[in-house]
Amino acid sequence: MSQVAESSHAPTSTGIDHKKLIMWLFLASDCMFFGTLISTHLIYRKLYPTGFTDAEGHQHFVQRLFDIELTSFSTFILLMSSFLMALAVSAMHKGQIKSFRRNVLGVIIFGLIFLGCQVYEFTHFYHMGLTIQNSVFGSTFYVLTGTHGTHVAIGVLWLILLYFYSFTGKLGGHVGALDVEVAGLYWHFVDIVWIIIFTVVYLIEYLGPNGFWGTGLPIAK
């Protein structure tokens, strides 16, 4: 297969289309960006494990704040959006523009559902008293998940533009398929970042009889 795909590339010194190479370089740099954000979150969770204090002075524990059902649903939605994106890219390679539109519309809807869940979660946390300013946990959590959410929002916008662009008849041929593939790479990256965030930010909070960070709080809700 790779011979078929490579034969349709414009000649480059690396044998890889420049758009695709640039996107992979960007994703590699974005790995480092998210790597530092995740590290920061984990370090400060270790150093300040007890949670946060709201405006009335009440102490809150992170384990009681999270809603595992909502986060699991969001994760499932994002994974399935990645699957639909893979199908959309495959459809474009085969020149099936209608199939591409159907799949990419699914990705857009799933992306919007994910963003809706995140907005709901942020609103809920805000009403529980967690703000970006009142604790170290609030700062690192909102910055990390907010940055990821921004990436999702950019991805959704990009796919909406591609969807409407496909009706102009200009999204075709090798260049069109490559444009969709590059957008797909970005979308899958957003998915893999969430795979990590889901484990290291959400799931580990539920581990152990006293919580992963040893706050002495039973996990039973």
Place this chain on the structure above:
Amino acid sequence: MSAPLTKEFLAEEVRRYHHFITLALWLAAITGVEIVLIFIPLPLAVIFTLLCLLSAVKFFAVILWFMHLIYDHRLLFWVFIAGLALAFATFTALLALFHVDRIDTKWFS
């Protein structure tokens, strides 16, 4: 489409299509296992290790198949792994630097 739609090309696309469906089912199943795992009364270290392993499996499954790294030019794989390795090295270095006991107090959290 300038890429030749040969019989071989279409057969490969169909094969990939089936791979994508299988992978999506596996990803959903692994996520389900992760959620169940956190409620199983096993030692913390065991569950934590399992969660990390399952995340890594999902991560590499997506980059290899959904992101086509397994089919594409080898250079792309190494470009991404280089970024990933730097991120992991930064992560490890930071964790080592801040490997101190809890400094939290009830009035400073």
